[in-house]
Amino acid sequence: MATIKIPPVLRGSVGGEKELQASGGNVGEVLRELASQHPATESQLFSEDGELNRYVNVYLNDEDVRVLDGLDTSVLDGDTVVILPAMAGGAR
Amino acid sequence: MASGAELIRKIKEQIEEVDPKDVLATQQNGNGAVVVDVREQHEFEEAHLPGAVHVPRGHLESRIEGAVSDRSKRVILYCASGQRSALAAHTLQEQLGYEDVASMRGGITLWKDRGYDVEVPRSLTPEQRERYSRHLLVPEVGLEGQLKLLDAKVLLLGAGGLGSPAALYLAAAGVGTLGIVDNDVVDLSNLQRQVAHSNDRIGVPKVDSAEISIHEINPDVNVEKYPVRLGADNIMEIAEGYDVIVDGLDNFPTRYLLNDASVRLQIPVVSASILGFEGQLSVFHPYEGPCYRCLYPTPPPAELAPSCGAAGVLGVLPGVMGLLQSVEVIKLVTGAGDTMAGRLLLYDALGTTFTELKVRRDPDCPICSRDPGEISDEEMGVFPDYEAFCAGAG
Numbered sequence: 001m002a003t004i005k006i007p008p009v010l011r012g013s014v015g016g017e018k019e020l021q022a023s024g025g026n027v028g029e030v031l032r033e034l035a036s037q038h039p040a041t042e043s044q045l046f047s048e049d050g051e052l053n054r055y056v057n058v059y060l061n062d063e064d065v066r067v068l069d070g071l072d073t074s075v076l077d078g079d080t081v082v083i084l085p086a087m088a089g090g091a092r
Numbered sequence: 093m094a095s096g097a098e099l100i101r102k103i104k105e106q107i108e109e110v111d112p113k114d115v116l117a118t119q120q121n122g123n124g125a126v127v128v129d130v131r132e133q134h135e136f137e138e139a140h141l142p143g144a145v146h147v148p149r150g151h152l153e154s155r156i157e158g159a160v161s162d163r164s165k166r167v168i169l170y171c172a173s174g175q176r177s178a179l180a181a182h183t184l185q186e187q188l189g190y191e192d193v194a195s196m197r198g199g200i201t202l203w204k205d206r207g208y209d210v211e212v213p214r215s216l217t218p219e220q221r222e223r224y225s226r227h228l229l230v231p232e233v234g235l236e237g238q239l240k241l242l243d244a245k246v247l248l249l250g251a252g253g254l255g256s257p258a259a260l261y262l263a264a265a266g267v268g269t270l271g272i273v274d275n276d277v278v279d280l281s282n283l284q285r286q287v288a289h290s291n292d293r294i295g296v297p298k299v300d301s302a303e304i305s306i307h308e309i310n311p312d313v314n315v316e317k318y319p320v321r322l323g324a325d326n327i328m329e330i331a332e333g334y335d336v337i338v339d340g341l342d343n344f345p346t347r348y349l350l351n352d353a354s355v356r357l358q359i360p361v362v363s364a365s366i367l368g369f370e371g372q373l374s375v376f377h378p379y380e381g382p383c384y385r386c387l388y389p390t391p392p393p394a395e396l397a398p399s400c401g402a403a404g405v406l407g408v409l410p411g412v413m414g415l416l417q418s419v420e421v422i423k424l425v426t427g428a429g430d431t432m433a434g435r436l437l438l439y440d441a442l443g444t445t446f447t448e449l450k451v452r453r454d455p456d457c458p459i460c461s462r463d464p465g466e467i468s469d470e471e472m473g474v475f476p477d478y479e480a481f482c483a484g485a486g
Contacts, residue, residue, distance in 0.1 A: 007370075008367050008368050008370055009367075009392070018440075018443070053392075054389055054390045055388065055389075055390045055391055055392040055393075056392075057387070057388070059449050059450075062448060062449050063449075063450055064449070064450060064451070064452060067452050082438075082447065082449060084438075084449070085392045086344065086387075086388035086391055086392055
């Protein structure tokens with residue numbers, strides 16, 4: 001099982017949770033598992049052609065999966081997957 | 093018992109004295125003699141011989157080895173008139189084993205009378221020395237770092253939740269010029285987090301209100317006010333000449349615009365954003381680390397990008413993030429430590445957790461993979477779904 005860190009903007013789609021557990025052998029499977037548990041996240045994570053949306057950054061532990069093997073990056077038990085959409089909350 | 097004058101005369105007989113013209117010749121030969129000023133701090137700061145090192149006579153025994161470790165080296169000491177340096181030369185020669193010591197006759201007074209050049213070092217006024225004394229005691233800042241801070245020009249984008257604490261602490265730290273871009277006026281609902289403003293300044297432009305607070309802390313700070321909305325028409329003109337930009341922007345189009353301008357101008361940006369109980373921090377240092385577009389090539393659709401004004405924020409959170417930004421600014425200016433360039437910090441205030449992620453330069457980045465001169469005005473702030481994004485946001 002991997003731990004998925006849910007960013008503030010997606011928490012409404014997962015019942016307010018900050019972290020969830022999901023299984024899968026690679027990053028894509030883990031995120032698909034998340035999307036099947038919480039269907040509202042699917043369109044936020046994936047584009048219509050099944051690719052990760054470009055505005056969503058995904059990290060395996062502290063490394064961007066774009067510099068690893070993308071969605072094919074292997075996930076081991078205990079790994080953390082961080083979902084990070086861009087945030088522009090300033091403070092006016 | 094000998095009088096002081098007699099003692100000095102006797103000591104002068106036991107040491108070598110050299111004329112200023114010989115010292116000048118020695119310096120011009122570049123033959124490696126070390127010229128040591130043995131006067132007090134304030135005398136040295138007023139003016140000294142070019143290239144002289146400073147070892148006050150009161151600290152001679154404890155500090156000379158730090159300045160001249162090789163005892164066989166030629167050492168020429170001087171003071172104001174040649175008395176103190178004679179005594180110091182005697183100490184070096186007789187008690188500390190320096191083999192080739194001389195004292196300059198007539199001191200710096202005679203040197204100046206001859207019309208030779210002196211160096212007037214930059215220094216702090218007594219008031220500044222007192223004000224920044226706790227910086228001067230930290231080796232990573234010290235006098236050199238404080239002078240860099242006093243020379244620094246830092247641009248704050250926004251005098252809101254992030255900009256307020258940054259403005260106050262950077263002013264206190266002695267940043268010489270603080271530019272503030274903000275076209276808003278102080279509102280009662282701002283005061284929950286925007287600590288540069290106050291109850292009696294509700295309705296006052298934020299740039300003016302922030303200037304008052306800055307000058308209450310440190311009247312020496314030069315405040316440049318830009319009561320405008322940052323846009324493609326003014327960003328290059330405003331940002332040019334600043335050393336660091338502190339980004340507290342609340343919307344994506346301006347963040348991309350800022351990124352592109354900062355890459356063109358090669359100005360590092362210390363960026364933070366906040367939402368609810370969570371904050372992000374990074375430094376985008378053009379060509380030394382990734383830029384904002386390397387991290388976020390494209391913004392999320394408007395419905396996934398709430399601004400904190402609408403979404404709410406713990407008032408202390410921008411304080412924490414704005415001060416983390418200020419620390420990064422100080423490090424960029426002084427060169428101390430390692431900045432957050434290439435790293436992204438996520439702070440969750442509710443759980444008190446800090447998560448650090450790596451940010452890589454994108455070799456195919458549409459902006460920072462190219463030379464600054466190749467980036468055109470037309471491209472600035474543009475991103476792939478710009479039209480759709482702005483329609484959604486409207």
